Amino acid sequence: MGGPPLGPQGPPPPDPDGRGYNLWEARRTLGFVGGLVVAFAAWxxxxxxxxxxxxxxxxxxxxxxxxxxxxxxxxxxxxxxxxxxxxxxxxxxxxxxxxxxxxxxxxxxxxxxxxxxxxxxxxxxxxxxxxxxxxxxxxxxARFDLLVPADLVDHPAVRVLLDVLQTRAFRAELGALPGYDVGRTGTVLARVPAAA
CATH class of the missing domain: 3.40.190.10 (Periplasmic binding protein-like II)
Known part of the structure; x- marks a missing residue:
């Protein structure tokens, strides 16, 4: 996901440093299930x-x-x-x-x-x-993050994906693309709790 577009519930809150939009969108998108926000790349x-x-x-x-x-x-x-x-x-x-x-x-x-x-x-x-x-x-x-719903966090395919994102080889290959920033790739940025 990237941002910040206007969502159906209006614009996101002010975000002067550019770090909070994806977390706002993650909370809105993950809703009642909760989950992880994992950094992919910025470009x-x-x-x-x-x-x-x-x-x-x-x-x-x-x-x-x-x-x-x-x-x-x-x-x-x-x-x-x-x-x-x-x-x-x-x-x-x-x-x-x-x-x-x-x-x-x-x-x-x-x-x-x-x-x-x-x-x-x-x-x-x-x-x-x-x-x-x-x-x-x-x-x-633009920063793009992956949203992983809580019920899929322990799925074997998701675990493999999250592990690959953290490898030096993957980050080197992605980082070789012009304009890509992989400094946080694979980092869990937030754990979004399930809504009550």
């Missing part, structure tokens, strides 16, 4: 642009320019949530962004569209931008 989201940044894109305000075309992600994706939040903060309406409705369903697809000239910019992972030789303009870091 950078940002704008992918063609080499040399021919449109001179620097920040979200540049998306409102008529000569800039966006490729977007599907509603609910972390990239879309980030973009929508940045647009709202800048007072920009999605309807005023060329390409806002041009939607693809993966980070690599965003990078492919930009690399192929189908759009000037898209929000994606640093790893996806780098894989296709694009420049990357960082916007935010």
């Amino acid at each position: 950078e989201l940002g704008f992918a642009v063609r080499p040399g940044n021919p449109k001179g894109i620097r920040d979200v305000a540049d998306l409102a320019r008529p000569d800039v075309r966006l490729v977007n992600r599907e509603p609910g994706s972390g990239s879309r949530v980030l973009l929508d939040g940045l647009l709202a903060q800048a007072g920009l309406e999605p309807a005023g962004i060329a390409g806002y409705g041009f939607v693809v369903t993966s980070h690599l697809a965003v990078a492919r569209v930009v690399a192929g000239g189908g759009a000037d910019v898209g929000v994606t992972l640093r790893a996806a931008a780098r894989a296709l030789g694009l420049e990357f303009i960082p916007l935010a870091a």
Whole structure:
């Protein structure tokens, strides 16, 4: 899970240091069963642009320019949530962004569209931008955690997964991806009690 999107029960509480959103969401998602919140990885989201940044894109305000075309992600994706939040903060309406409705369903697809000239910019992972030789303009870091319901914590497959997450080999392989932070991978961040 990553965040912070708006959930059906409204926005999460203020989280100035970026560490509490996933715990808030875990409590909401795990509900009555409780369980573990286990760190997976953190990575950078940002704008992918063609080499040399021919449109001179620097920040979200540049998306409102008529000569800039966006490729977007599907509603609910972390990239879309980030973009929508940045647009709202800048007072920009999605309807005023060329390409806002041009939607693809993966980070690599965003990078492919930009690399192929189908759009000037898209929000994606640093790893996806780098894989296709694009420049990357960082916007935010996103942390993704795994939620393990209490009734599955001792399941053999879950135990294997949790053990693998803590191995040096797995962390080295995941950490070799550009922009991935694996400093806490496999760490149990919280034990969420079952609701009464």
